Each structure stands twice: as C-alpha cells, then as structure tokens.
Amino acid sequence: EAGVAQSPRYKIIEKRQSVAFWCNPISGHATLYWYQQILGQGPKLLIQFQNNGVVDDSQLPKDRFSAERLKGVDSTLKIQPAKLEDSAVYLCASSPQGYSPLHFGNGTRLTVT
C-alpha cells in the first residue's frame, strides 16, 4: 500500500510569513494526525481528525495554527504568522479507526529565519 504522502519536504520562510503543509493519508484510514517534532524532542501531537471532524486540538496554538481535513481525506496545516520557535519537522500520520499503530509520512522540515 502507498504510504502517507507529505509536501513540501523542506520549507524556509522568514518570521511573520505564512506557510502551508499538505498531507495525503493512507487510503481508507479514518484518523489523521499532525505532529510537531522540534530538534532533540519527541513528536508532539498538534491536532487529530476522525474522518473530517476534530477529535483533539488541545495543543494546537490556535492564534497562529489552523488545520482542515476536507472530505475526510487530505489535510492541510497552516501557520500564519510564523515565529522562530515554529522551526521543526511537521509530521502527518494516519491510522485505521481504533486500536492500531500510526503510520507516519516523511515530514516537512520548516526553518523560520
């Protein structure tokens, strides 16, 4: 099966600019996650979708971050305006509903200068 697809792989922007990331999950996976991994830390959940509804966005900085999952398939994560501390790898993951491991994409490495 095809894996989780993410684009772009790399992005460099200046602070206060905006940026968007795209994710296409594994076909048939109902649940989609966005994680942020800062250098030297483990991935941290930003938002979780079940089909096209939000299950958990408690750690999403909603003043600058937004995410949507149209038609329960693809998802985009946006940052506007970006801050230096947003420099990280943004990982998208998906899983079938229920008790199963997450499958991760290769991530987007964001550098904010």
Next chain:
Amino acid sequence: DQQVKQNSPSLSVQEGRISILNCDYTNSMFDYFLWYKKYPAEGPTFLISISSIKDKNEDGRFTVFLNKSAKHLSLHIVPSQPGDSAVYFCAASDLGYGGATNKLIFGTGTLLAVQP
C-alpha cells in the same frame, strides 16, 4: 511535565550483541505502548507494541518488556545489526479513554549506534 521519558540520549553496541533501550512513564492510565524507529530524513516507522494486559511481546529480533508496577518498558534487540542504527522512540497511549483517540505521547528518543 514529560509523561514518557527516555533518559539515555544515545547507546552504542557491537554488532551481534544485545541492545537494550529503556523507557519510563508517569501516567498510570497509559495502557498501550509502542516503539518506533526513525532514520534521518524519514518519518518514524512502527516497530513493536504491547498492551498493558501483557508483560512481554516478541517479534523476531525485537522483544518489548513491560513492568507496570515500575512504570517501565524496555526494547531488546538481539542480535543487533548495523542496519538497526537509528533513533528509537517510545510512545504511550491511553486507549481506555473512548478507545478511539489513539493519541500517542512520545519520549525524546534514544540514538542507537551499532558498530560493525
């Protein structure tokens, strides 16, 4: 407050020997634990998991042990191979909460280097 801790940032072992990676957790509600492996410039890849009703799960060269009373789990790799060199993340989940969220809390990772 870090709920999942991997206190060893790095580990170096000789090829053919055993690698033991450790993980501690603080939340007694966690009931599902996973290990992920990550190569540079790639996303984490699922390796092995264990639910809290078990104390051991084995898959080929990989075995995960869970000690609930100590809130500790470990990953054993025997024998270690150079291709095992990667960052290993421990993750935990509280599936008892509705069973559907599957929210994973990750540790900070341990860099394993297997020397030929």
